[in-house]
Amino acid sequence: MTTQAQGLHTHVLDALGLAITTGEYPPGSVLRTDELAQRFSVSRTVVREVVRVLESMHLVESRRRVGVTVRATEQWNVYDPRVIRWRLAGTDRPRQLRSLTVLRSAVEPVAAGLAAVHATPEQCRELTEQALGMVATSRGRQLEAYLVHDIAFHRVVLNASGNEMFARLGDVVAEVLTGRTHHQVMFEDPDPAAVTLHVQVAEAVRGRDAVRAEELTRQIAVGALRELDILAP
Amino acid sequence: MTTQAQGLHTHVLDALGLAITTGEYPPGSVLRTDELAQRFSVSRTVVREVVRVLESMHLVESRRRVGVTVRATEQWNVYDPRVIRWRLAGTDRPRQLRSLTVLRSAVEPVAAGLAAVHATPEQCRELTEQALGMVATSRGRQLEAYLVHDIAFHRVVLNASGNEMFARLGDVVAEVLTGRTHHQVMFEDPDPAAVTLHVQVAEAVRGRDAVRAEELTRQIAVGALRELDILAP
DNA sequence: GTGACATAAAAGTCATACTTTTTAGCGGCG
DNA sequence: CGCCGCTAAAAAGTATGACTTTTATGTCAC
Numbered sequence: 001m002t003t004q005a006q007g008l009h010t011h012v013l014d015a016l017g018l019a020i021t022t023g024e025y026p027p028g029s030v031l032r033t034d035e036l037a038q039r040f041s042v043s044r045t046v047v048r049e050v051v052r053v054l055e056s057m058h059l060v061e062s063r064r065r066v067g068v069t070v071r072a073t074e075q076w077n078v079y080d081p082r083v084i085r086w087r088l089a090g091t092d093r094p095r096q097l098r099s100l101t102v103l104r105s106a107v108e109p110v111a112a113g114l115a116a117v118h119a120t121p122e123q124c125r126e127l128t129e130q131a132l133g134m135v136a137t138s139r140g141r142q143l144e145a146y147l148v149h150d151i152a153f154h155r156v157v158l159n160a161s162g163n164e165m166f167a168r169l170g171d172v173v174a175e176v177l178t179g180r181t182h183h184q185v186m187f188e189d190p191d192p193a194a195v196t197l198h199v200q201v202a203e204a205v206r207g208r209d210a211v212r213a214e215e216l217t218r219q220i221a222v223g224a225l226r227e228l229d230i231l232a233p
Numbered sequence: 234m235t236t237q238a239q240g241l242h243t244h245v246l247d248a249l250g251l252a253i254t255t256g257e258y259p260p261g262s263v264l265r266t267d268e269l270a271q272r273f274s275v276s277r278t279v280v281r282e283v284v285r286v287l288e289s290m291h292l293v294e295s296r297r298r299v300g301v302t303v304r305a306t307e308q309w310n311v312y313d314p315r316v317i318r319w320r321l322a323g324t325d326r327p328r329q330l331r332s333l334t335v336l337r338s339a340v341e342p343v344a345a346g347l348a349a350v351h352a353t354p355e356q357c358r359e360l361t362e363q364a365l366g367m368v369a370t371s372r373g374r375q376l377e378a379y380l381v382h383d384i385a386f387h388r389v390v391l392n393a394s395g396n397e398m399f400a401r402l403g404d405v406v407a408e409v410l411t412g413r414t415h416h417q418v419m420f421e422d423p424d425p426a427a428v429t430l431h432v433q434v435a436e437a438v439r440g441r442d443a444v445r446a447e448e449l450t451r452q453i454a455v456g457a458l459r460e461l462d463i464l465a466p
Numbered sequence: 467g468t469g470a471c472a473t474a475a476a477a478g479t480c481a482t483a484c485t486t487t488t489t490a491g492c493g494g495c496g
Numbered sequence: 497c498g499c500c501g502c503t504a505a506a507a508a509g510t511a512t513g514a515c516t517t518t519t520a521t522g523t524c525a526c
Binding site: 009045048049052053056057073074077078079080081082099100102103105106107109110111114163164165166167168 | 289
């Protein structure tokens with residue numbers, strides 16, 4: 001589910017990254033490359049490359065004569081998709097899900113407003129298609145199929161915004177939606193009101209109504225926040 | 234200005250990263266580690282570690298028997314502070330500044346609203362202090378001093394929001410504000426209206442008025458967007 | 467007690483040999 | 497003539513060992 005093992009490097013990186021983000025090595029811990037090489041039965045070469053990547057994520061800091069130190073949580077590069085995945089797979093999944101949802105609630109309405117201005121006809125078509133797909137799968141325990149359309153819908157909105165920073169959040173949103181469906185209390189069919197809102201957003205974008213698209217998406221966001229008890233009902 | 238040379242690795246990474254982001258090696262270009270090692274007069278070891286980091290930023294993709302390929306721009310990890318710095322230093326600085334400003338305009342109002350709820354007394358004090366500092370330096374060509382307070386102000390807001398994703402955008406905002414002051418048409422003193430808005434945001438946060446803090450920050454954002462002609466005047 | 471110095475520990479760098487994957491070319495076979 | 501499979505080579509991946517550089521720490525002299 002996480003990452004396929006294409007090489008030793010990938011495997012070790014994933015294992016170490018997960019170990020650090022889940023707190024197995026709490027901030028301040030010191031690792032030695034030689035020990036890691038032994039622990040994972042790989043050469044120092046591989047460990048060094050992994051450490052360099054971890055360092056580029058600000059997860060660790062490597063200093064001579066002292067070793068590889070785990071940095072404080074506030075320093076993590078929390079926008080790195082791999083860090084997000086590790087944290088979602090680890091212990092503070094709820095916390096992570098919350099902060100990501102808040103981020104979504106800030107970004108997606110603005111992105112929808114921009115999408116209403118910039119979306120290509122093809123993107124409008126795609127948007128409507130995904131919204132209709134959501135409607136079609138919203139009843140009768142088709143949660144997985146619904147999820148696919150939901151993810152695609154939000155991804156199109158972010159891409160259509162024409163802003164590269166927004167577009168790159170597509171993966172993050174996908175992770176959040178997947179996490180919600182799989183690990184949250186999601187035994188029931190999706191909220192019909194939310195489904196309707198998505199259809200209306202698609203209409204607003206197609207109709208070039210930026211204000212309406214933004215406002216409707218804000219309502220979707222409010223729903224997501226309520227689901228996590230971040231907002232009072 | 235970019236990064237101090239603490240080691241060969243850092244130097245090569247910076248040089249290669251900049252070369253790629255500025256388009257010296259356009260997407261699709263293929264690099265060979267041996268050639269790079271020669272070009273930078275370092276060992277293959279160093280080059281490989283650099284490539285691994287670049288790969289973790291999704292700037293390149295390394296495949297056996299083919300080499301290191303530069304990936305398409307849409308795949309870049311544009312939230313990586315280093316990528317942002319490289320792009321701001323390179324040729325598409327204006328484009329980068331625009332997308333970052335749009336991101337700010339989405340995030341900061343929400344962050345300010347949350348700050349009004351979560352800010353500690355210490356953060357409220359700091360916020361007021363920075364706002365007053367902005368007032369004090371807003372006249373008489375003290376642009377550098379003003380910038381320091383401006384950056385600090387926005388950083389406190391993002392931190393006070395209590396959301397780690399927002400907090401991590403402090404560096405991004407700092408880069409944008411710095412870029413605007415240094416490379417934009419910024420010969421005049423700051424807009425008095427903007428200064429007043431900052432003071433009012435500080436007041437709103439201290440007064441726990443989330444709605445007002447959000448709305449005021451939205452007005453600041455609108456000003457920033459107008460400055461870059463992203464919004465009609 | 468303080469400061470200079472020596473020591474050693476750990477990362478950083480390099481060179482080299484070897485392995486694995488994958489592309490591309492070549493030749494055989496239908 | 498074309499397609500398939502085999503082979504060979506190219507490039508990254510991995511391992512190892514020797515050596516360099518930085519720097520924390522302890523020691524010794526003052």
